[in-house]
Structure formats: structure tokens, C-alpha cells
Amino acid sequence: MAKASAAPVKLPKRVYEARVPALREELVRMQVALQSAPFPVLLVIAGNEGAGKGEVVNLLNGWLDPRGVETFAFNEPTDEERERPLMWRFWRCLPPRGRMAIYAGGWHAEALAAEPRGRREFDEFERNLAHLAHFEEILAADGALIVKIWLQLSRREQRDRLRALEADPDTAWRVTEDDWNHHRDYKRRNTLAERMRRATSAPATPWHIIGAADTRARNLAVADLLLARFAAHRKLRPEPAPGKPQPVRPLRPAGLRRLRALPLQRELSEDDYESSRDKWLGRLNRAVRDAAQLGRSIVWVFEGWDAAGKGGAIRRLTSAIDARDCRVIPVAKPTDEEKAHHYLWRFWRHIPRAGRVTVYDRSWYGRVLVERIEGFCTAAEWRRAYDELNEFEAQLTDHGTIVLKFWLHLSKDEQLRRFRQREETAYKQHKINAEDWRNRRRWDAYEICVGDMLALTDRPNAPWQLIPADNKRFARLEILKTSCKQIAAALA
Amino acid sequence: MAKASAAPVKLPKRVYEARVPALREELVRMQVALQSAPFPVLLVIAGNEGAGKGEVVNLLNGWLDPRGVETFAFNEPTDEERERPLMWRFWRCLPPRGRMAIYAGGWHAEALAAEPRGRREFDEFERNLAHLAHFEEILAADGALIVKIWLQLSRREQRDRLRALEADPDTAWRVTEDDWNHHRDYKRRNTLAERMRRATSAPATPWHIIGAADTRARNLAVADLLLARFAAHRKLRPEPAPGKPQPVRPLRPAGLRRLRALPLQRELSEDDYESSRDKWLGRLNRAVRDAAQLGRSIVWVFEGWDAAGKGGAIRRLTSAIDARDCRVIPVAKPTDEEKAHHYLWRFWRHIPRAGRVTVYDRSWYGRVLVERIEGFCTAAEWRRAYDELNEFEAQLTDHGTIVLKFWLHLSKDEQLRRFRQREETAYKQHKINAEDWRNRRRWDAYEICVGDMLALTDRPNAPWQLIPADNKRFARLEILKTSCKQIAAALA
Numbered sequence: 001m002a003k004a005s006a007a008p009v010k011l012p013k014r015v016y017e018a019r020v021p022a023l024r025e026e027l028v029r030m031q032v033a034l035q036s037a038p039f040p041v042l043l044v045i046a047g048n049e050g051a052g053k054g055e056v057v058n059l060l061n062g063w064l065d066p067r068g069v070e071t072f073a074f075n076e077p078t079d080e081e082r083e084r085p086l087m088w089r090f091w092r093c094l095p096p097r098g099r100m101a102i103y104a105g106g107w108h109a110e111a112l113a114a115e116p117r118g119r120r121e122f123d124e125f126e127r128n129l130a131h132l133a134h135f136e137e138i139l140a141a142d143g144a145l146i147v148k149i150w151l152q153l154s155r156r157e158q159r160d161r162l163r164a165l166e167a168d169p170d171t172a173w174r175v176t177e178d179d180w181n182h183h184r185d186y187k188r189r190n191t192l193a194e195r196m197r198r199a200t201s202a203p204a205t206p207w208h209i210i211g212a213a214d215t216r217a218r219n220l221a222v223a224d225l226l227l228a229r230f231a232a233h234r235k236l237r238p239e240p241a242p243g244k245p246q247p248v249r250p251l252r253p254a255g256l257r258r259l260r261a262l263p264l265q266r267e268l269s270e271d272d273y274e275s276s277r278d279k280w281l282g283r284l285n286r287a288v289r290d291a292a293q294l295g296r297s298i299v300w301v302f303e304g305w306d307a308a309g310k311g312g313a314i315r316r317l318t319s320a321i322d323a324r325d326c327r328v329i330p331v332a333k334p335t336d337e338e339k340a341h342h343y344l345w346r347f348w349r350h351i352p353r354a355g356r357v358t359v360y361d362r363s364w365y366g367r368v369l370v371e372r373i374e375g376f377c378t379a380a381e382w383r384r385a386y387d388e389l390n391e392f393e394a395q396l397t398d399h400g401t402i403v404l405k406f407w408l409h410l411s412k413d414e415q416l417r418r419f420r421q422r423e424e425t426a427y428k429q430h431k432i433n434a435e436d437w438r439n440r441r442r443w444d445a446y447e448i449c450v451g452d453m454l455a456l457t458d459r460p461n462a463p464w465q466l467i468p469a470d471n472k473r474f475a476r477l478e479i480l481k482t483s484c485k486q487i488a489a490a491l492a
Numbered sequence: 493m494a495k496a497s498a499a500p501v502k503l504p505k506r507v508y509e510a511r512v513p514a515l516r517e518e519l520v521r522m523q524v525a526l527q528s529a530p531f532p533v534l535l536v537i538a539g540n541e542g543a544g545k546g547e548v549v550n551l552l553n554g555w556l557d558p559r560g561v562e563t564f565a566f567n568e569p570t571d572e573e574r575e576r577p578l579m580w581r582f583w584r585c586l587p588p589r590g591r592m593a594i595y596a597g598g599w600h601a602e603a604l605a606a607e608p609r610g611r612r613e614f615d616e617f618e619r620n621l622a623h624l625a626h627f628e629e630i631l632a633a634d635g636a637l638i639v640k641i642w643l644q645l646s647r648r649e650q651r652d653r654l655r656a657l658e659a660d661p662d663t664a665w666r667v668t669e670d671d672w673n674h675h676r677d678y679k680r681r682n683t684l685a686e687r688m689r690r691a692t693s694a695p696a697t698p699w700h701i702i703g704a705a706d707t708r709a710r711n712l713a714v715a716d717l718l719l720a721r722f723a724a725h726r727k728l729r730p731e732p733a734p735g736k737p738q739p740v741r742p743l744r745p746a747g748l749r750r751l752r753a754l755p756l757q758r759e760l761s762e763d764d765y766e767s768s769r770d771k772w773l774g775r776l777n778r779a780v781r782d783a784a785q786l787g788r789s790i791v792w793v794f795e796g797w798d799a800a801g802k803g804g805a806i807r808r809l810t811s812a813i814d815a816r817d818c819r820v821i822p823v824a825k826p827t828d829e830e831k832a833h834h835y836l837w838r839f840w841r842h843i844p845r846a847g848r849v850t851v852y853d854r855s856w857y858g859r860v861l862v863e864r865i866e867g868f869c870t871a872a873e874w875r876r877a878y879d880e881l882n883e884f885e886a887q888l889t890d891h892g893t894i895v896l897k898f899w900l901h902l903s904k905d906e907q908l909r910r911f912r913q914r915e916e917t918a919y920k921q922h923k924i925n926a927e928d929w930r931n932r933r934r935w936d937a938y939e940i941c942v943g944d945m946l947a948l949t950d951r952p953n954a955p956w957q958l959i960p961a962d963n964k965r966f967a968r969l970e971i972l973k974t975s976c977k978q979i980a981a982a983l984a
Contacts (some may be wrong), residue, residue, distance in 0.1 A: 054814065058811070066806055067806070080570050324564070328561075336829075
């Protein structure tokens with residue numbers, strides 16, 4: 001990361017004006033090419049106060065076709081944003097593949113504005129930066145082109161720039177007392193920005209420092225850089241080949257052993273169930289209300305074999321929760337808007353507000369289950385997904401969201417019995433189809449994937465609960481009890 | 493609208509319990525049928541305080557499969573909602589076709605909570621109700637099944653109910669001082685509710701009053717009603733036949749005359765343009781900032797012939813606006829999520845927050861232009877669309893949003909010249925395709941549709957500005973000037 005120094009001689013106006021028309025044409029050509037490219041472009045324009053972030057953003061918008069680009073600035077979060085994990089507001093502003101977004105100040109502005117001072121504040125600052133770095137890392141891994149530009153001014157250049165803005169009656173209003181305060185605090189703020197850039201630099205997502213003292217040179221440098229990164233990225237990223245099913249071998253046999261060791265023959269009589277059920281439903285109702293009063297939201301994740309009873313368990317569970325505070329999200333085929341985004345985008349969409357509940361009926365774990373088995377994603381993609389899923393859940397729990405994950409486990413015989421029963425019962429026939437039978441033939445492969453999932457994504461902040469589900473009553477009651485305990489522990 | 497009186501004898505528990513299992517099965521069957529139905533189901537559960545809205549909503553959620561239904565309650569609007577027109581928050585909570593939503597209190601709760609007293613407040617109350625009625629009317633016309641239930645308690649029943657809730661330690665917390673205040677104010681509030689129901693009743697969206705004193709009878713009545721309405725609706729609504737192009741004849745020849753009378757030969761020299769442009773861009777910049785400071789948002793609508801220069805005009809316009817406050821929405825083929833909703837849903841999505849700007853490059857007027865011509869919607873649909881579009885814009889302008897609508901008009905010869913130029917210029921070739929030539933062959937039909945659009949949707953709150961666009965410079969300057977004037981007038 002080389003620090004640019006101000007050019008001693010400024011770029012002459014006629015040189016600049018001679019270059020602009022060709023540059024604009026190239027930018028629009030880039031946009032046309034982008035339309036059919038399998039990735040989005042994210043352009044961050046950050047920099048010191050007075051370096052002209054807003055100017056550059058507006059200039060680019062003028063040069064580009066505004067129909068293919070959207071601009072975001074992250075000022076004060078709205079209350080809907082504040083009630084969700086930090087990164088939610090950035091996820092909701094991501095362009096789909098084939099489109100471009102410009103971020104004035106980037107998602108980094110908020111972290112920088114925090115002005116950490118003591119040790120604890122610095123720790124939080126670093127933690128926030130780690131979230132941002134991870135955000136960029138997984139988007140880049142998914143193919144996004146992320147171009148991050150830091151417009152740099154030295155202390156002296158900043159002073160000159162602020163003075164020049166003040167001297168012009170058309171721009172004087174843009175210089176505030178805050179700008180001068182920031183200027184006096186230049187050294188500390190500059191060090192902070194360096195720390196930020198270091199923490200969020202990676203080979204795929206480097207920071208580019210562009211000297212901003214010479215505004216014309218700055219403008220050309222920004223456009224040139226964008227064009228160069230786009231051209232290089234496009235060459236690197238050929239249209240992805242559709243995947244195909246691969247042989248499945250365990251990554252972590254311990255998970256498979258844990259799964260197989262689960263005793264499935266659990267008995268619970270109708271009477272015992274009836275007598276306990278209402279007690280636990282009442283407790284769950286209180287636990288959820290207690291969480292809501294503290295502004296804590298809850299996310300339930302239900303995974304399990306076909307016919308393991310996820311639907312019934314969810315029904316039982318939600319019957320204890322006020323329907324006005326609860327959403328059940330059935331996870332099926334993604335919509336085309338969802339397909340045009342990172343695979344986690346469709347789950348971020350439904351993250352609940354403070355005090356609310358979302359129940360995911362199947363979830364982001366599809367990435368390491370069905371997508372792994374069917375080859376819907378590449379081996380590299382599902383392999384890195386374990387970390388991505390852990391980090392996603394860490395972001396939820398760091399925010400205070402309580403994450404409850406259930407795997408409903410079934411014996412192969414019991415599944416067969418239930419499939420047959422569904423086929424024979426008129427109003428259950430819609431619940432069974434060829435795909436269920438197909439998945440059943442791949443039982444062993446699924447078992448391996450579930451084992452790996454358990455081994456690699458069972459974390460103290462979001463542990464997996466294995467539920468023996470051959471006996472439906474036992475499973476339902478177990479889910480109620482475990483949920484109550486986990487919520488109580490999280491609130492303690 | 494018959495008023496139910498409390499049943500003198502309550503429904504025995506055993507009768508109730510004997511009916512419930514079959515009812516639940518029917519409800520789930522309904523949900524399965526709904527999945528492939530070409531309409532959504534909207535169920536409103538409203539009623540007097542203490543009538544058990546929450547209870548009924550939760551009960552239904554327990555009976556239904558929670559994966560196919562979502563529940564909403566409109567409490568305090570969030571700040572993102574408050575910054576947009578009244579109906580935005582309801583549009584964002586609509587289920588797509590094939591799914592169901594339950595609204596506790598409905599979208600009517602807020603209007604009822606207003607407690608109008610003087611003449612002016614009553615006028616506003618009635619105006620809000622008219623918006624709600626219109627909302628229901630257009631959704632119903634689009635095929636939605638809207639079932640609205642009012643759970644009714646007499647004054648005495650309400651008192652008994654509140655007392656019973658207070659007597660039970662498990663439910664005592666649910667009775668607040670407010671409930672008793674409402675009870676003392678029963679007569680006035682009941683009259684208000686009657687007025688609300690009258691104002692929002694229509695043949696397709698009637699209110700059903702269900703006596704709520706006997707909770708078991710109430711529960712059965714709600715479920716029975718929902719099932720009956722669904723069954724009847726499904727019979728009435730066969731899968732819609734795909735449309736086909738129809739001969740186009742003018743509805744209002746005056747519009748066509750106005751269009752044809754527009755002088756297209758307007759000259760503006762390069763020099764005159766250059767000298768005026770910056771002045772008007774500066775004025776526009778100030779006008780938009782003035783609007784933002786007052787929290788007023790702006791919506792620009794650009795319609796016009798292919799190659800009329802919409803893109804260039806939008807670029808010129810947005811160059812005067814801070815990109816961070818402005819979004820350009822290119823309106824092309826709807827996504828599958830958009831297709832699963834009412835045709836206005838995709839435009840409501842992008843309505844700007846307070847002080848922000850949205851530019852629609854093509855718009856909701858596609859309904860009465862391309863959709864009318866190509867038969868993408870039925871004759872009944874595009875015929876009623878004029879009113880729907882007027883009402884949509886009235887909702888925006890009532891909220892304070894400034895709506896600027898431009899039709900860029902071109903001679904047929906000039907279009908031909910531009911098409912040829914596009915084909916001959918390498919970097920413009922992506923801007924011309926077979927569809928453009930196809931649309932050109934239907935010039936006369938489009939002209940008629942544009943004329944009807946002008947005649948039927950040119951309103952004082954959102955007038956159409958006809959822009960002669962054979963000369964691009966003239967058109968761009970005209971758009972800048974007209975926009976400045978219209979914004980200034982709106983702020984005056």
C-alpha cells in the first residue's frame with residue numbers, strides 16, 4: 001500500500017478534457033459488458049474529509065449510464081436497520097449480478113466514525129473491521145468485483161482544500177465546523193484510517209490509494225482504475241460451468257459418528273406427552289416474551305430428513321408464540337432475484353427485527369447438504385461455506401439474536417414407513433413426490449454431509465441440537481424443552 | 493350488514509371439539525389448493541376491544557400450516573414507513589399469488605385509532621378510508637381474495653369479557669387501563685367502526701360481522717367463512733387465459749389531437765444550449781435541495797418513443813442531483829417476485845424516502861401502453877388502469893411527493909434516423925434490437941394509446957409534460973426548465 005504524494009504540477013485542463021470523452025465511452029462499454037457478466041461490481045469511494053468523495057461519486061454517475069448503477073451512502077441507520085445485526089443494512093444494498101453499486105464512504109464509514117479511544121473501544125473497532133473484511137471476502141469469493149478507493153489528502157492539502165472550498169461562495173456551505181475539527185485531529189484520524197485499510201485489505205479486495213489534491217488527476221485515476229479492474233476481473237471469471245453430483249466422502253468422521261450414535265428408539269406415551277406439552281408450551285411462550293421485552297430476537301433453524309416431522313414440530317412450536325411476532329420462512333427454490341445474489345442474501349432478507357421471531361424451515365445449511373450432493377455449487381464453494389455459515393451465525397448472536405438449530409433425525413425404516421403412509425393418505429399425497437424418493441436413494445451421501453455439518457458448524461454460540469424423531473411426540477416435546485432451556489440460558 | 497347478537501346458549505365444548513379436526517383438515521387442504529391458485533388470500537381479523545382478534549389469529553395459525561401463511565399487525569409505523577405515503581407499509585406486506593396473509597386489526601386499525609373529533613378530522617378520516625377502500629378494490633379486481641371479519645361484542649359483552657380476562661391470573665395482564673377507557677367510550681367507537689366498515693365495503697370486499705361473545709362459536713364461524721369464501725372464489729377465478737394483441741381504437745380522441753398538435757421542429761443552437769444549461773442545472777440542484785430540506789421527495793416519470801432520448805435526458809437531469817439521494821429505476825421485464833404481485837407492487841417498492849428522489853425510466857404507464865397493445869393484460873384490466881394510476885399518483889402527491897411526468901415526443905422520421913444511426917455506431921448497437929423495429933411498425937397503435945393516456949391521466953396534481961424531442965438539446969433544456977418550475981410551484 002504505497003502512499004501517494006501530491007503531484008507537484010497539476011494535470012493541465014486541456015489534457016484532462018482531451019481524455020474524458022474516450023473515458024466516458026469506455027465506462028459505458030463496461031456497463032454494457034457488465035449486463036451479461038456473471039458478477040456485480042461494488043465500487044467504494046472513501047477518503048479523508050475534503051478529498052472529494054461526493055464529487056467523485058457524482059462525476060462517475062454523470063459519466064456512467066445512471067440506469068445501470070445505484071449509489072448508496074450509509075448515514076444514520078434507520079430504526080429498521082438498528083434493530084438488526086450490523087451487516088444487515090449492507091446486505092440489503094447489494095446489487096445483483098450484472099449491475100453496479102457505488103458506495104460513498106463505503107460500509108467502512110460507520111466504523112471510522114466511531115473514534116475509538118480506550119482499549120475496549122479499540123477491540124470493538126477491530127471486531128467491526130473483521131466483520132467488514134469477512135463481508136468483502138465472501139462477496140469476492142462469490143465472484144463480486146469489489147473496487148475500494150481511498151482518496152488521500154495530506155494534512156496540508158486538506159487545509160488548502162477546505163480553505164479553497166470556503167473561499168468560493170458556491171461551495172462555502174459544504175465546509176462545517178466538524179471538518180475543521182477533523183482537520184485539527186488529522187494525525188489520529190489518518191492513523192485510524194490506515195488501520196482500517198490494513199484490516200480490510202486482502203488480495204481480492206485491496207485498497208487503492210489515489211492522491212486527491214489534483215482533482216483532475218484524481219478523477220482520471222478513479223475511472224482508469226475501475227476500468228482496469230473490470231477488464232482484469234472479466235478475464236478471470238468465465239461463465240461458471242454447471243455443477244454435477246460428486247462422490248461424497250466425509251471431511252470429519254466424528255460428526256458422522258455422533259449422528260449414528262444417537263439413540264432413535266425413544267418412547268413417550270400419549271398421556272405423558274399430553275401432560276407435559278402444555279407446561280412446556282407455556283414456558284416457551286414466557287421465554288419468547290421475556291426475550292422480546294429485552295429486544296432480543298430469535299431465529300429457529302429446522303433441518304432434518306424428509307418426513308422427519310419438521311412441519312409438525314414448527315406448528316407445535318409456533319402455537320406458543322404470538323403469530324403477530326413470528327414468521328415462518330419455507331426455504332425452497334430461490335426466486336430469480338435471490339439467484340442473482342450471494343446465496344446468503346435470501347436468508348439475510350428475513351432476519352427478524354428486535355423482539356421478533358423467524359423460523360426457517362430448511363435454511364442456509366442447504367449449501368452443505370443438497371447443494372453439495374447435487375453439485376449445485378462447486379467443491380470450493382461448499383468447502384468454504386462452513387466458515388461462512390459460522391460467521392453468519394456469529395453476526396446474529398453477536399447482535400444478541402438467539403439462534404436455535406435443530407436436526408431432526410430419523411431411521412431409514414421409519415422414513416420408509418412415513419413415505420408409504422403419505423402415499424396412502426389422500427390429504428398427505430401432496431407431501432410426497434419423486435424427489436423425496438430420489439433423496440432417499442442418496443441416504444448415505446446425505447448422512448455424510450449431515451455429519452460434516454454437525455462437526456464443522458456446532459458452535460457454543462449456535463449449537464446443533466440433535467433430535468431423535470422416530471417418535472413424533474418425543475421429538476416435539478424435546479424441541480420445546482431444548483428451546484426453552486437455550487433461550488433461558490441466553491437471557492441469563 | 494346484519495348485526496349479530498350474542499347467542500343465548502353457548503356452543504357446547506363437545507360439539508366444538510367434534511368439529512375441529514375436520515375443519516383443520518379442510519383448512520390445510522385449502523392451503524394446498526391455494527399453492528397453485530392464481531391469487532393470494534388476504535384475511536383481515538378486526539373487531540372491538542376484547543373480542544379476541546389476537547386469539548383468533550393465533551388459533552388460525554395453529555390450525556393452518558404456518559409455512560404457507562404470514563401474519564402482520566400494523567402497530568406504530570417504522571421511520572422508513574413514516575417517510576413514505578400512507579399505503580406503502582401495506583403494499584410491502586402483501587403476499588404473492590398462491591400464498592396467504594393474516595392481518596390482525598387489518599390496515600383499518602390505524603384509521604380507527606385516529607379518533608376523529610372535529611369536522612376537519614372527520615374529513616381526513618373519510619379520506620383515509622377512501623384510500624383503504626381503493627386499495628382493497630384494486631387488489632380484488634386483480635383477483636385477490638380478501639376476507640374481512642369484524643369480531644363484534646356488545647357493550648355488555650365487552651364488559652363481561654374484560655372482567656373475565658381480569659379474573660384469570662394468566663390473562664389479567666392483557667387488560668389495560670386503555671381497554672377500560674375504550675369500553676367507557678364504547679358507543680362512539682362503535683359508531684366509528686360502523687362508519688369505517690360502511691366506507692370500506694364493496695361487493696367484492698364485504699365485511700363479515702361475527703359475534704364474538706361465544707368464543708367457540710366465533711372460532712368455527714371464522715374458519716367456516718374463510719373456507720366458504722375460498723371455495724367460491726376458486727370457482728369464479730379460472731386460470732387467466734394469456735392475452736393477445738387487440739385492435740386499438742381511441743377512447744378519448746382529444747388526447748391524440750393534443751399529441752399531434754405538438755410542434756416538433758424546435759431549434760436550439762449548441763451555443764444557446766450551452767449558455768442556458770448550467771444555469772438551469774444549478775437551479776434544479778437548488779430546487780431538489782430545497783425540497784429535501786422540507787422532507788419532500790420527488791418522483792420523475794419518463795415515457796416516450798424508443799430512441800426519443802430518455803436515457804440522455806435522465807443523465808443530464810441526475811447530473812444536477814447528489815447521486816447519494818437519487819435512484820434511477822429502469823423498468824424492464826418484471827422479476828418473478830414482481831410477476832407474482834399486483835402490477836403496481838413493483839413501483840411501490842421503489843417509492844423514495846423523505847427528501848430522496850426516484851427516477852423511473854419507463855413506468856406504471858406500461859400498463860396502458862405496451863400491455864394494452866400487446867394484450868399482456870385484458871381489456872378490462874387496462875381500461876380500469878387509468879383510474880388506478882391516477883389514484884396511485886394521488887396517494888404520492890397527497891403525501892407531499894412531487895410527481896413529474898414527461899412524455900418525450902418524436903416524429904416518425906426522426907426515430908428512423910436514430911435507429912439507423914444506432915445500427916451504424918458500434919457502441920450504440922446494444923441500444924437497438926428487433927423489438928424496437930417491431931414497436932415502430934405499431935406506431936399508430938402506440939400513438940392512440942399515448943393520446944388516451946394523456947387525456948385520462950393528466951391531472952393537476954401530476955400533469956403530463958409533453959416534450960418535443962426531435963431536437964435533443966431543446967428537449968433536455970425543456971425538461972430541466974419544466975422540472976424546476978414544477979418543483980418551485982409545489983414548494984410555494
